[in-house]
Amino acid sequence: MSLQLEQVAHLPDAAVWPRGHSPQQALRALLLSLAAVVLLYHATFWSMLELWARSQTFAHGFLIVPISCWLAWRQRSRLAALAPQPSRQGLLLLGALGLAWLLADAANVPVVEQYAATAMLPACVLAILGWPAVRLLAFPLAYLFLAVPFGEVFLDPLIDFTAAFTVTALQWTGVPVFRDGSHFSLPTGNWSVVEACSGLRYLIAALALGALYAHVNFHSTQRRLAVMAAALLVPILANGVRAYLIVMLGHLSNMRLAVGVDHLIYGWLFFGLVALLLFWIAARWRELPLARAALPPVLPAAPVRLGAGAASPRAVVHASVGCLLLVALWPALALASHREDGAILPATVLTLPDPPTWRRLHAAVPAWQAPYAGAPALFAATYARQDGDGAPVGLQLHWYARQVRDAELLTHLSLPYGARWMPLAQRMQHVNLASGALSVRESVLAYGGERLLVWRVYRQGGIVTARPVLVKLLLAQAKLLGRRQDGADLIVFAAYDELAPPPRAHLQAFLQAALPLIEQRLQELPHGP
Helix, strand or coil, rough: CCCHHHHHCCCCHHHHCCCCHHHHHHHHCCCCCCCCHHHHHHHHHHHHHHHHHCHHHHHCCCHHHHHHHHHHHHHHHHCCCCCCCCHHHHHHHHHHHHHHHHHHHHHHCCCHHHHHHHHHHHHHHHHCHHHHHHHHHHHHHHHHHHHHCCHHHHHHHHHHHHHHHHHHHHCCCCCCCCEEEEEEEEEEEECCCCHHHHCCHHHHHHHHHHHHHHHHHCCHHHHHHHHHHHHHHHHHHHHHHHHHHHHHHHHHHHCCCCCCCCHHHHHHHHHHHHHHHHHHHHHHHCCCCCCCCCCCCCCCCCCCCCCCCCCCCCHHHHHHHHHHHHHHHHHHHHHHHHHCCCCCCCCCCCCCCCCCCCCEEECCCCCCCCCCCCCEEEEEEEEEECCCCCCCEEEEEEEECCHHHHHCCCCCCCCCCCCCCEEEEEEEEEECCCEEEEEEEEEEECCCCCCEEEEEEEEHHHHHHHCCCHHHHHHHHHHHHHHCEEEEEEEEEEEECCCCCHHHHHHHHHHHHHHHHHHHHHHHCCCCC
């Protein structure tokens, strides 16, 4: 009798559950909640899978999910020994994530939808099993976030770094080179750093491998962070070295080698060698796994009172039901917010009177046509000062009566500036007008020796802004509250020579004259709910 009491005292909290109830029932409730998340948000998860299949940059997503499941499966015995401790914090987190997903769905921000839906999985674990289970499964749950296709925002910085690194290395080795943005010219030929050469694929793959390697081979936080930091920094530097070696190989072979698909093959071979060297060096500081204390055998016993660390079965049921209700709430609200998306609106013709002191050049051919999504109402014209001073100014206006997925102000375009022009610089520019200060998105585009200064603003919900985040929030608000959701994309631009200063004063004068007329016309246009 004394032996049995001693063993029961050392058992985990799971042993104090009443007969007929067990932690396995809590695990079943958790699996049901996780399945509900996957089914109810299947469109979001399917969009992730489509990106994995379509883009080699994110193809690693096919491996992340089974690896996370395997890592969680390794902890099954320790998880079964934990007493469920449902957490209200998990339910609050699940509600916040559902709201974030709803806003992202209304505004069509897929990456936020995907992160929110993925984060619902660990939120369910927290809500039903509690913090002990979350701490036990911390890495498998966190590793799931690497499956979300994210990173394109780093393309431009990576391209710029790779181009700068390559040009600097060429200059150090005595090769004459002229750089123009991401393009550079050598005596033997011309080169460009494009998306495939940015190193984003290497960076994401190295981060996924480095995180897994650090988790499996190290247990101290400092060493794990050191390995992951190396997995982030080394591929960026290695990609610069790779680009330099490929350019040098093409230069020394008089453009016979490394100028086609073979330079991609050389790149992956080089990355494989770098990754192998990185992990071989990290293995020299590998830590032995911590010894696990063996759990005593669980003896059958009569029902006893619940311990202080255990939750009642009713609490687990309430947490499970709360998860299911919260998970189901947001897709229902999203369905209601899209009820008018399929309605057909009458076609609208955009017309504008000539701004004061400006005249329209009807025979002029625009220097640039901005790409757009969907089928908005369009207005495009070229204007010149009546006194003939300055270069012509182009105006393009895209107006959407109702915005739906892939037919709205802000959506992903494969060539956001068209096939001809390449962006050299982008920033926010503050313009002083008679009506007050206005911020515009300024871009400098290049084609050979030609330059194009582009100013862009959006009008959403009656607010003129250049901030995409605000545009998306206003659109989500309009859709969810049933308000006016029409929006306009206003673009003005002027061409100039690369040796001349950008014509900012010219664009400012045109906006000063034209913006009040554009505002008045947009307010008069019909719109959908």
